[in-house]
Amino acid sequence: MTAVADGEPLIRWNWIGDHTDELTTLTLHHLKLALLPILFGLIIAIPLGIMCVRWRWLYPPTLGVANVLYGVPSLALFMLFIPYFGIGSGGQADFTIILPLTLFSLSVLVPNVVDGLRSVPEPVRQAATAMGFGTLRRLVQVELPIAVPVVIAGARVATVASISLVSVGVLIGNGGLGQEFIDGYSRDFTTPIIVSCVLIILLALFSDGVLVTAQRLLTPWARTRRSNG
Amino acid sequence: MIRFDGVTKRYADGTVAVDDLTLEIPSGQITVLVGPSGCGKTTSLRMINRMIDTTSGTISIDGDDIRKKDPSDLRRGIGYVIQHAGLFPHRTIVDNIATVPYLLGWDKKKARATAMELMERVGLDTKMAKRYPFQLSGGQQQRVGVARALAADPPIMLMDEPFSAVDPIVRKSLQDEFLRLQSEVQKTIAFVTHDIDEAVKLGHRIAVFQVGGTLAQHATPDELLANPAEGFVKEFLGGEKGLKRLRFNRELEDTADDEVQAAER
Ligand SMILES: Nc1ncnc2c1ncn2[C@@H]1O[C@H](COP(=O)(O)OP(=O)(O)OP(=O)(O)O)[C@@H](O)[C@H]1O
Ligand SMILES: [Mg+2]
Numbered sequence: 001m002t003a004v005a006d007g008e009p010l011i012r013w014n015w016i017g018d019h020t021d022e023l024t025t026l027t028l029h030h031l032k033l034a035l036l037p038i039l040f041g042l043i044i045a046i047p048l049g050i051m052c053v054r055w056r057w058l059y060p061p062t063l064g065v066a067n068v069l070y071g072v073p074s075l076a077l078f079m080l081f082i083p084y085f086g087i088g089s090g091g092q093a094d095f096t097i098i099l100p101l102t103l104f105s106l107s108v109l110v111p112n113v114v115d116g117l118r119s120v121p122e123p124v125r126q127a128a129t130a131m132g133f134g135t136l137r138r139l140v141q142v143e144l145p146i147a148v149p150v151v152i153a154g155a156r157v158a159t160v161a162s163i164s165l166v167s168v169g170v171l172i173g174n175g176g177l178g179q180e181f182i183d184g185y186s187r188d189f190t191t192p193i194i195v196s197c198v199l200i201i202l203l204a205l206f207s208d209g210v211l212v213t214a215q216r217l218l219t220p221w222a223r224t225r226r227s228n229g
Numbered sequence: 230m231i232r233f234d235g236v237t238k239r240y241a242d243g244t245v246a247v248d249d250l251t252l253e254i255p256s257g258q259i260t261v262l263v264g265p266s267g268c269g270k271t272t273s274l275r276m277i278n279r280m281i282d283t284t285s286g287t288i289s290i291d292g293d294d295i296r297k298k299d300p301s302d303l304r305r306g307i308g309y310v311i312q313h314a315g316l317f318p319h320r321t322i323v324d325n326i327a328t329v330p331y332l333l334g335w336d337k338k339k340a341r342a343t344a345m346e347l348m349e350r351v352g353l354d355t356k357m358a359k360r361y362p363f364q365l366s367g368g369q370q371q372r373v374g375v376a377r378a379l380a381a382d383p384p385i386m387l388m389d390e391p392f393s394a395v396d397p398i399v400r401k402s403l404q405d406e407f408l409r410l411q412s413e414v415q416k417t418i419a420f421v422t423h424d425i426d427e428a429v430k431l432g433h434r435i436a437v438f439q440v441g442g443t444l445a446q447h448a449t450p451d452e453l454l455a456n457p458a459e460g461f462v463k464e465f466l467g468g469e470k471g472l473k474r475l476r477f478n479r480e481l482e483d484t485a486d487d488e489v490q491a492a493e494r
Contacts, residue, residue, distance in 0.1 A: 127314075130311075130387075221320075
C-alpha cells in the first residue's frame with residue numbers, strides 16, 4: 001500500500017483547493033456514469049417486470065440471466081464492450097461503462113418491479129376491475145403507483161452499488177473519481193485517494209437521500225402503512 | 230331487474246360452482262344471497278358484472294343480455310363493494326370515492342363535489358377527504374367502499390360480504406345506515422353474506438344457496454322463517470332452535486322500527 005513519506009501529511013488541504021475544478025468535473029462524470037445505468041435499468045426493468053408478472057413462466061429465466069450477468073466480474077463485462085464503444089473517458093466511450101452497469105442494475109431492479117407489482121393486494125386489483133378499469137388503465141393508474149415504494153427501494157440499492165462500481169472503470173481509463181486512486185497510488189500521494197473516497201461516499205449518501213425524499217413525496221400514502229386488504 | 234336463466238359455472242379444474250341457477254333479482258330491492266362457504270355466492274355475483282364468465286345460461290339486466298355490452302362499460306354502471314373494502318391505498322379518500330366518475334370522464338370538480346356529498350351520506354366526516362385509506366378504521370374504510378360504489382349513481386350494486394370484516398357493533402351500525410341509505414336511493418342490490426342474521430335483517434328477498442351451487446329456497450324473510458324448506462335450509466337456519474331465535478329477533482326489530490317511526494311522527 002502507499003507508504004506515507006516522512007513529513008508528508010495524510011491530507012494536504014491546499015491540494016483540494018488547487019484541484020476543485022478537476023474534482024468537480026470528475027464528480028459530475030462519476031455521477032453520470034453511475035446514474036444513467038439506473039435510468040436505463042428502470043426503462044428496461046419496468047416493462048420486463050410487467051411481462052414477468054403477466055407471464056409467470058418468463059420470470060425464472062429472466063431472473064436467471066440477470067443473476068448470471070451480475071456474477072460476471074465487472075471488469076470483464078467492461079472489457080466486453082470495448083470493441084463496440086472504445087476506451088477512454090467521455091463521448092461514446094462512456095457506454096463501455098454505462099451499458100455493463102445497466103445490465104448489473106437489472107438483477108436488483110427486475111425483481112423489485114416484480115415484487116412491487118405483486119404487492120398490490122388482490123382485493124384492490126379486483127376492485128379496480130370491478131369498477132371498470134381496463135387492463136392497461138389498471139396497470140398505469142393502480143398497479144404501477146402501488147409498486148413505486150418497492151421499485152424505489154430497489155433503485156436505492158442499485159444506485160449505491162452503481163456508484164461504487166464506476167470506480168472499477170478506471171482500469172480501462174474511465175472511472176470517474178476512481179481516476180484519483182490511480183493518480184494518488186502511482187505518485188505515492190494519499191490526498192487524492194482519501195478525497196475521492198470521501199467524495200464517492202458522499203455521492204452515495206446524497207443520491208440515496210434524493211431517492212428517499214422522492215419516495216416520501218411520491219408516495220405519502222406509504223409512510224406508515226398498516227397492512228390492510 | 231337482474232335475471233339468471235339456467236346459469237352454470239364450471240371452473241377450469243372442473244369445479245361446478247353454480248349449477249343451473251335461475252333467479253330473479255327485482256329492481257329497487259335488496260336480494261340477499263346466503264349460504265355456507267363455497268356454495269357459489271361470490272361466483273354468482275361476479276358473473277353479473279362479467280368478472281367471471283358463465284359457462285352456460287344467460288344473465289340479463291332489464292331484459293338485455295349482459296354479454297352484449299363491453300365489460301368495462303357494464304362495470305362502470307354497477308357498484309361493487311367487497312369485504313375489506315379494497316380501497317386504493319395510493320389515493321385519498323375523496324379520490325377513491327370519485328374513481329368511477331373519473332373513469333366516466335366527469336369534470337374533476339364535479340366528481341370531487343359528488344364524492345364529498347357522498348361522504349356525508351355514508352356518515353363520514355368530510356375532514357377525512359384528504360386522508361389516505363391507511364389512516365382510517367376498518368368501519369370507516371367500509372363506508373368509503375360503499376360511497377365509492379355509489380359515486381356514479383349506478384342503478385345496481387353488488388355487495389360481497391361488505392360488513393363481515395368489522396366487529397359486531399360497527400357491523401350493526403353499518404347495516405342500519407345501509408338500510409337507511411337504501412330507503413333513499415332504492416338501488417337494485419345483490420348482497421352476499423354467509424350470516425343468516427344479516428340476511429334476515431337486510432333482505433327483501435333471500436336466496437339460500439347450498440354447496441354445489443344450487444338454489445335451495447328463494448323467499449321473503451318472513452316466508453323463509455315461517456316455512457323453511459325441509460332438510461338443508463332448515464338446518465342452515467339452525468333447526469327449530471335457530472328459527473325460534475331468528476323469529477324472535479325479527480319481531481324485536483319490527484317493534485323497534487315501529488317505535489322509531491312513532492317517535493319520528
Ligand atoms: N378460480 C377458481 N377456480 C376453481 N375453483 C374455484 C375458483 N373460484 C372459486 N372456485 C370454487 O368454486 C366454489 C364456489 O366458490 P365461491 O367463491 O363462489 O363460493 P362462496 O359461496 O363465495 O364462498 P365463501 O362464503 O367462502 O366466500 C368453491 O368450491 C370454490 O372452491
Ligand atoms: Mg365468497
